[in-house]
Amino acid sequence: MKRYDLITPEGTRDLLFEECLARRSVEKNLKCLFSHFGYSEVVTPGLEFYDVFSGSTRNFRTENLYKTFDSKGRIIVMRPDSTIPIARLVATRLKDAKLPLRLYYNQRIYENSALLKGRSDETVQAGIELIGGKNSKRADYEVLCTAVEALAMFDKDNFRLELGHIGYFKELVAKLGADDDVREEIRMLISTKNYPALNDLLMTFGDNDVTRALKQLPRLFGGAEVFEKAASIYTDDKITAILDETKEEYERLSSLGYEGKISVDLGIVSHTDYYTGIVFKGYLSEVGKYVLNGGRYDKLMSEFGFDCPAVGFGVNVDAVARHLTKIGEEFELKTADAVVYGEKGYVVEAIAYAKKLTEQGMTVENSLFDTVEESAEYARSKGIAKLITVGKEIKEINV
Template structure:
């Protein structure tokens, strides 16, 4: 007996009707935002060589990837991320293109979560990558694009903004190895205060220890900077990312985004991957981040094409669910007329249907055997009119 022929794999699901409409509408909205700002669409293969995702500090743990082999025995993976393939693409086919490059994508990624906990293994993402540009102008461009993209879909979002360099500078002051550093980072990311305190209590107390202990709580408005500067007054390397982040926040506030922005110095996810600002987008009613991104200036070096880069990705699955839960569904034009061709008049019925569609009507062609069955079907589907095509055209209003 085939056990799995009627179910989908764990972490995947079918999409039906209104959900598909919402899904495609979001894709269209986001693509419109990106194209209006000069970004060009790219699509990368669903299968990539494993080596693309095993690039040192930018690597993805192999247990999180679905792996296959090709007919030559080479290890391949089902695409777990879009940024790394786009980095590969930039370093190869686009290496001679004028920089900066403005690229966007809408495609699926696949994560092999050991424990799903309500997560999806198949995620549709839409995002941008701005490659070959550094500095405040590039960061402002990407952040303002993120704000515009979310605002086109939902009104009640917020962007949380941090800097990878702040935690890195503080951790550098501690007498710890990479393993302990990663445990500290993970505890901060998970807001696990007890685990964080247990580790820090073993260390000699210093300004860096005190600052890291407070890091998960350094969240809020512009006032966060005052506390953060006080916590690292003796650590010059930690003050530099704070200065940059504060200036960026103030510029965004002048654009009228202040009420949508929060500072979160506890954003430390993939700290070895990101090199500058990091940010996440949240929407009321969704616990996990719907948008995530940041600056990753070291990534392209792994592909022998060093250049600064920044980007973000939006989880279309999560955004679709949120909009459907709110009843925010795109309208679909209902069928105006059902066209039924009598025996021997099937081709005439198809020609008639085409002419009716040219006049702006939404037409459905009957595939039923009799007029009576066609009328019953139209009543069930709430189609208000049936046109019978024979020697003459007859109309029945329901």
């Protein structure tokens, strides 16, 4: 007896009618936003070689990847991230293209998040990647403003964008001399704001300016005061430059009319290690976790042999769709305008007539019943107001 033929795997779910409409609505709006800003769509394979995600800054935990083998015994993974495959794509097929490149995507990603409650291992993600450009500051502002527009499009009064800089964390943790495993553990504890465990781990490196700064990192969020607080905890020339850069971007974004919706979080330490500069996360009121995240990644494509700066972000389409449903946006299925019934000997003609009606903009259903009475009862049960019979004559009946 089969045990699992009536359920979906953990971390996945079926979507029904209104849920599908909500997802498609989000996808359509994001596609419209991205394309109007000059971004062109690309699609990468759902299956990639494991090596694509195992470089120095693209080191995904193997236990989080869905893995299989191809016919030659090589390890294949289901795509856990969209930015890395696009970096591969740019470094190979688009390496001779004129820069900057503006690319957008709308595709599924897969990641085994067994430790997360209510996890979603299959997620539809839409986003942009801005590749190249002489002025990284201009590129950062373009992507940040597009991110804000994406959030505002779905809840203009209640969205929030948190801005940080991964360099702040990287500069501090580099001074510890920790190995990769410990560094990853510190990152995870900061990301989850697990203060007790973070303090215990950092105690093994002694009590000094760096460990004290790292202990405070999860608390460095809020408004403009965060920059002064961070500088008072620990600073050097590199960290001062990082704080000044982030503060400027925070102030410029706030000045565009988004004041109160932009905040600072220097504790943003993404599990993807390819970020090199600004990082940010976006939130909507009815979703408990971020629905948008991104940042600058200037070294990723060099791992594929193409040294080029880039910045981008991705949107969790499914999370945004759930948000829209919760705030009361309706995604109702369209009721057909009519049921078309073919009398005996006129079934094919009825289907042809139904097609003619659809070309005129109507939504129709072809009756699969044997009698007019059954067809009329079906129409009434579905709230369809009209029955059209096709025989020697074409008749319309209000039901």
